[in-house]
Amino acid sequence: MASDAALIDFSKFLQGDSVERKQTADAILRGFQTAGFIYLKNHAIPHDDVRHTFSRSADIFAQSDEDKLRLSWTTPQANRGYSAPGREKVSQLKDQSEVDKVRSAAPDLKESFEIGREGVEGHPNQWPSEEAGGKVEGFRADMLRFFDMCKEMHVEVMRAIAVGMGLGDGFFDRFVDVGDNTLRLLHYPAVNKDVFQDNPSAVRAGAHSDYGSITLLFQDDRGGLQVKSPTGEFVDATPIDGTIVVNAGDLLARWSNDTIKSTIHRVVEPPRKDGQTYPARYSIAYFCNPNFKDFIEVLPGTYASEQEKKYEGITSGDYLVQRLAATY
Numbered sequence: 001m002a003s004d005a006a007l008i009d010f011s012k013f014l015q016g017d018s019v020e021r022k023q024t025a026d027a028i029l030r031g032f033q034t035a036g037f038i039y040l041k042n043h044a045i046p047h048d049d050v051r052h053t054f055s056r057s058a059d060i061f062a063q064s065d066e067d068k069l070r071l072s073w074t075t076p077q078a079n080r081g082y083s084a085p086g087r088e089k090v091s092q093l094k095d096q097s098e099v100d101k102v103r104s105a106a107p108d109l110k111e112s113f114e115i116g117r118e119g120v121e122g123h124p125n126q127w128p129s130e131e132a133g134g135k136v137e138g139f140r141a142d143m144l145r146f147f148d149m150c151k152e153m154h155v156e157v158m159r160a161i162a163v164g165m166g167l168g169d170g171f172f173d174r175f176v177d178v179g180d181n182t183l184r185l186l187h188y189p190a191v192n193k194d195v196f197q198d199n200p201s202a203v204r205a206g207a208h209s210d211y212g213s214i215t216l217l218f219q220d221d222r223g224g225l226q227v228k229s230p231t232g233e234f235v236d237a238t239p240i241d242g243t244i245v246v247n248a249g250d251l252l253a254r255w256s257n258d259t260i261k262s263t264i265h266r267v268v269e270p271p272r273k274d275g276q277t278y279p280a281r282y283s284i285a286y287f288c289n290p291n292f293k294d295f296i297e298v299l300p301g302t303y304a305s306e307q308e309k310k311y312e313g314i315t316s317g318d319y320l321v322q323r324l325a326a327t328y
Contacts, residue, residue, distance in 0.1 A: 005038060005227070006035070008038055008040055008041070009041055010024065010042055010044075013156070014043075025164040030164075032252075033259065033260055035227065035230070035263065036227065036248055037265070038245075039244070039246075040157075041242060043244055044156070047242055049145075053143075053146045053284060054218070054284065056142050057113075057284060060139060063128065063136065069082065071126035072126070077123065078123040080114050080126055081113070082114075082126065083111060083113075085110060085189065086107035108203065108206055109189065109191055109202065109203070109204045109205075110186055111186075111189070112184055114183070117179050117180055117181065125140075143183060146183065147286075150181070150286035153216060153244070153286075154181065154214065154286070157288075158214070161252075167299070175290045175296075178291040178292070180292045181287060182289075183287075186285060187282055188281040190280045191277065192278075193277065194276075196269045202269075203267065204224060204267040204269075207266040209249065209253075210250065211249055211250050211289075211319070212249040213248075214252060217284070219239040220239065221239050222279060222280075222281040223238060224281060225266075225267055226268055227264070234266065247263055247265065248261060249287075250319075250323070251289065251319060254314070255290075255296055257298045257303050257310050289316055295314070297311075
């Protein structure tokens with residue numbers, strides 16, 4: 001586990017009395033304010049459902065390149081569909097030309113599949129064809145079910161943050177009720193160790209912060225995720241079975257006037273290999289956002305004067321489109 005990341009029993013917030021809820025909320029807020037990442041155990045998403053979603057993720061990435069490319073990611077406004085290895089380059093850069101330079105030198109060694117809220121006019125999800133008995137039969141229903149579980153988890157974590165900040169547990173409810181979130185399936189293909197030896201800047205995912213409020217991250221056991229500590233060093237966020245890694249994103253940092261940090265993280269050369277090859281790695285990220293229509297401005301209590309406000313207000317959807325436009 002990352003040396004400064006807290007392991008928190010979330011059942012004490014979900015099912016505990018008022019004292020336990022407050023203590024847990026304080027621990028979550030403290031974890032975000034120090035490390036930017038926390039581990040939650042005893043959460044409400046069943047382990048069997050997580051395992052099943054990983055299995056379905058492997059199914060979608062096992063499809064032929066031709067079938068996957070039929071489902072290609074199209075625009076930042078839609079942010080749905082398949083991205084082939086090398087298409088996306090995550091970084092802290094916001095200028096498209098600068099991102100292109102970095103992508104050319106060290107493309108991210110991953111492919112992904114994005115699923116957004118179902119039923120958004122003009123932005124349909126890119127679902128595979130589900131022939132009876134086929135490998136991806138039932139994929140859509142499974143993904144939407146998991147999406148809804150994560151949506152409920154998002155609401156509860158935001159309630160804990162609100163309690164920790166002294167805002168009352170329902171403060172964020174109206175900002176997160178729509179579910180303008182993204183379920184991202186990630187596959188980092190097996191890679192020969194020479195790739196990292198020949199190109200020291202090669203990474204499976206470049207150093208970046210996430211864009212929204214929080215991210216729920218489910219890891220397999222391969223490792224490679226690192227977070228940037230308050231001292232400026234990258235430390236391993238070692239997988240812990242049954243936990244969700246939760247990190248704060250850029251919009252939550254803006255909302256909180258930087259009293260909560262959005263932490264830089266990356267996926268690098270993993271800690272172990274099979275002979276000459278690093279095995280494939282899978283992860284599932286659920287990117288949580290304020291409702292796209294909502295105007296996000298610095299929260300009361302995080303500044304004493306107008307001069308102490310670090311950020312102008314911005315609509316959630318506008319901010320996310322700006323960041324995605326540079327990424328792709």
